[in-house]
Amino acid sequence: MGARPKLLITRRIFPEVLERLDANFDIVSNQADDEWSAADLLARVADRDALFVVASDRVDRALLDAAPKLRVVSTGSVGYNHIDLAACKARGIAVGNTPEVLTEATADMAWTLLMAAARRVSESERWLRDGQWKRWAFDQFLGADLFRSTLGIIGMGRIGSAVARRARGFEMTVLYSNRSRAANEAEVGAQYVERDELLARADHVVLVLPYSQATHHTIGERELSLMKPTATLVNIARGGIVDDAALARALKAGRIAAAGLDVYENEPALNPELLDAPGVVLTPHIGSATRSSRVGMAMLAADNLIAFFEGRPMPAQVPLG
Structure with a gap:
């Protein structure tokens, strides 16, 4: 059995979602919800195959340059304007989001x-x-x-x-x-x-x-x-x-x-x-802040990642054009 893909999770997520991901990935997770600087994020993503982000995380060319092994980004949000889609397309990196849940x-x-x-x-x-x-x-x-x-x-x-x-x-x-x-x-x-x-x-x-x-x-x-x-x-x-x-x-x-x-x-x-x-x-960006919606968003983001590495279509893949 080959090595499991390496996943970086930038924010604290619900235990049931973390447990599901832990069965499929070698995880580095910000479960303490520490304030990572841009430099911290770049250092942590260097050897990662997958990235689980939220809308306030910038997935730009600098981050992608620092992550040569990255194959997929899944954001726990509907919006994906924080992700440089053109740069992801150029590098062959798939992107997932979480529509409909919220x-x-x-x-x-x-x-x-x-x-x-x-x-x-x-x-x-x-x-x-x-x-x-x-x-x-x-x-x-x-x-x-x-x-x-x-x-x-x-x-x-x-x-x-x-x-x-x-x-x-x-x-x-x-x-x-x-x-x-x-x-x-x-x-x-x-x-x-x-x-x-x-x-x-x-x-x-x-x-x-x-x-x-x-x-x-x-x-x-x-x-x-x-x-x-x-x-x-x-x-x-x-x-x-x-x-x-x-x-x-x-x-x-x-x-x-x-x-x-x-x-x-x-x-x-x-x-x-x-x-x-x-x-x-x-209000502080709480539009989707019910437990069912937020758990659903995190679980869909997780399902996108799992499906990608299992060779299945991602449930919510962002078209890169």
Whole structure:
């Protein structure tokens, strides 16, 4: 029996997933969840055949150059913009991701942020905890209606469709913008419009599109200026899709009313202007953070690796073109 392939796992993973991988690989794992520097990662990957990463790990040319034996990368995320696909293709390295597992949990999170931001939940809770609630008033923390309002979804893939389905319970008008018309638009009750029209008409805008250079700062100064001053913006997609500095300025100037953000440019670093912007709800990239979703993501990432070395098709392989 030959030597088992060598696997590097960059983050702590669930015991049941580690046990499954341990039966198939010679593992070096960051189970202590230590903060590895870029140099640490490069040193650890040098003799590895396989790599299990997360969305905050950069798999770039420098890392690939440091890993001459690397044959496959599996990321525990749907998005793969942190992986240099062209460089992987050039080296014959396969790439796997974890679509579908987190669809419903992430759609739930979109609604969590939308409702919290539109109804000023975080802002009013901080005010209450600070001991400022002395009496009730008619005009105290007036938020925006969701029932029978207009929802705009930018990106009508699996998660965008799940967000749209949930809007039925609020009897919302649903608009969407996408690279192409969605085949399921009638099924989810959504109407296609151009992006500028969506921004102008929607009371609430949810971003669910993948990050690329083409989608960088999809929402910037110009786009924010098109939105209603009473509007809410929610980003559960990827950092970089929103110009965070422009959003902070828009919130402070009252050009839009509220925002709910789970992802950020340069995360985990945060634009400090967002911290004191009014009407903003901030969460630390927890869109898929239910146990069933996160275990499912890690297990699918593991299954991709196991299938590759068993010579089977990976359950979720990223096309490299």
